[in-house]
Amino acid sequence: MSTEVVAVSAVSAAQQPSPSTPTQQNAVEKVNLLGMSRPQMEQFFEDMGEKKFRAGQVMKWIHQFFVTDFAEMTNISGKLREKLEKIAEIKAPEVVHKNYSKDGTRKWVFRVGDGDGSLVETVLIPAEHRSGLRRTLCISSQVGCALDCSFCSTGKQGFQRDLDQSEIIGQLWVANYSYMEDVPVADRERSVTNVVMMGMGEPLLNYDAVLNSMRIMLDDFAYGMSKRRVTLSTSGVVPKIDQMVKDIDVALAISLHAPNDELRNELVPINKKYPLEQLIAACQRYIAKDGNESSRKHVTIEYVMLDGVNDHPEHAQQMIKLLKNLPSKINLIPFNPFPHAPYGRSSRNRIISFQKTLSDAGFVCTIRQTRGDDIDAACGQLVGQVADRTRRAEQWKKKIAQSNEIMRSQG
Numbered sequence: 001m002s003t004e005v006v007a008v009s010a011v012s013a014a015q016q017p018s019p020s021t022p023t024q025q026n027a028v029e030k031v032n033l034l035g036m037s038r039p040q041m042e043q044f045f046e047d048m049g050e051k052k053f054r055a056g057q058v059m060k061w062i063h064q065f066f067v068t069d070f071a072e073m074t075n076i077s078g079k080l081r082e083k084l085e086k087i088a089e090i091k092a093p094e095v096v097h098k099n100y101s102k103d104g105t106r107k108w109v110f111r112v113g114d115g116d117g118s119l120v121e122t123v124l125i126p127a128e129h130r131s132g133l134r135r136t137l138c139i140s141s142q143v144g145c146a147l148d149c150s151f152c153s154t155g156k157q158g159f160q161r162d163l164d165q166s167e168i169i170g171q172l173w174v175a176n177y178s179y180m181e182d183v184p185v186a187d188r189e190r191s192v193t194n195v196v197m198m199g200m201g202e203p204l205l206n207y208d209a210v211l212n213s214m215r216i217m218l219d220d221f222a223y224g225m226s227k228r229r230v231t232l233s234t235s236g237v238v239p240k241i242d243q244m245v246k247d248i249d250v251a252l253a254i255s256l257h258a259p260n261d262e263l264r265n266e267l268v269p270i271n272k273k274y275p276l277e278q279l280i281a282a283c284q285r286y287i288a289k290d291g292n293e294s295s296r297k298h299v300t301i302e303y304v305m306l307d308g309v310n311d312h313p314e315h316a317q318q319m320i321k322l323l324k325n326l327p328s329k330i331n332l333i334p335f336n337p338f339p340h341a342p343y344g345r346s347s348r349n350r351i352i353s354f355q356k357t358l359s360d361a362g363f364v365c366t367i368r369q370t371r372g373d374d375i376d377a378a379c380g381q382l383v384g385q386v387a388d389r390t391r392r393a394e395q396w397k398k399k400i401a402q403s404n405e406i407m408r409s410q411g
């Protein structure tokens, strides 16, 4: 694929400050307003002795006009702006690397924390849709991940820490801002149309920060996104799915990847704690929850296609049985191999045949288009260019060979 890649190193990014780009150096510890939900910002202004409505005004400047300098917030009195300058700031995580692919995919690597070198990734994938151009941003919620899914580049890095609200919402802020750096403030518009909490980390294990960040995404004073366009993707932390159902109405995706407990225990180890029966029951409770114009009409099932591992015809039959009472849409994801990955991508024919089996059984089943291959757009891949610190890759190659041998001998 011919590619036009723009790569910005930490050094060159630091050498080109923009007046509206959040700065990284502040002598005094200031409160970062970027990640505050509306109730949190209202509390902040009340604590300052100011009126609550200031929160909505400032949030609009931050999230709709992408202004980070209080001096540009013209509907706020000069006195209050001066006060804010002294105690607060609007600071997104530092971009240390960015790649823009010719197919429109954009990817950022952020340094988060205080110089501890933690990196997270964010990927934006555009796609034509009947309702117009969709720009879907895949947001990370943790540095690394503790859940250790065997096919996942992020899982190999282990867990380092949770992201805070400003680091989560900051990814959305930067992605939007990337389309309007040169646009006058009055003409700025949000460009990202959809968000999936599906980047690095398990979002339900960083619950409060993710919940408040999604509230900012839905808030009309911030991004004003439709609840159907904000999706939380989980590997299956069952109690937190139930908690989320009570707290917020957004779309739900499940990283299923295996249709039986034995295989899922290997691919997605949290399955040992919350097996499929419990997970499917939680999804049914999510669907059953009432709500005005609820987004809870179906659950999206994500299924990564691993060559010779979970792509046999019997796996498709098991999926049909497993999901028969769950309104769901199935998304088959061709595996994106990374260095030392213990798996390969299923062949195109195998994926199409798997899709046909599910479609014939009445499921809406799509195959995810692979995008941004030229910029390592799969979750955790750029950051995850680390040596596999375990011997899991070798162990898995052996297991796959054994299982294929058994299937062959059974005819």
Ligand code: SF4
Pocket (backbone or CB within 6 Å): 145, 146, 147, 148, 149, 152, 153, 154, 155, 156, 199, 200, 201, 202, 235, 255
């Ligand atoms: S697939 Fe998701 S939950 Fe599993 S290790 Fe990777 S980031 Fe964590």
